[in-house]
Amino acid sequence: MTSGWIIALLVAGLLVVIAASKSAWKPIRWIGLGAMQLVIGAVLLFFANLIGDLADFHIPINPVTALVTGLLRLPGLAALIIIKMWLL
Template structure:
């Protein structure tokens, strides 16, 4: 085998590795935000299920789900206080 083939093959593999690591960081962020939205949706669904007994409702939308998912206790508490104060998200 010619040394140029080995060199450019190695260079190509290094390029693929670098591109993969560059593209993996944003993918991890998107997956983390998606998981937070899933957790937030479950938390808000549970709050709304219990809140039906008291005629209480928090809107389920991407913003409220993300707030409840990123900050589980604080986000749900803040959304609950805002809903009790009359603000609707």
């Protein structure tokens, strides 16, 4: 593994530990929770794009779409798909 991946995994692990702890330092916890939501959204969008490749359908993975999908989960993903199909 390259050093970039190792650093990214360490930072992600640290954010998960900080978000899961019940520390008194709330802003760090909120940043960790937001980062986890971004990762969850990016993973959901990745799988949606993987399935969407069969029908030539693609939703870009950027911080806004990942955050919408991460916070709202499947309804957010469905909303992005509907917006992409009918409005754009």
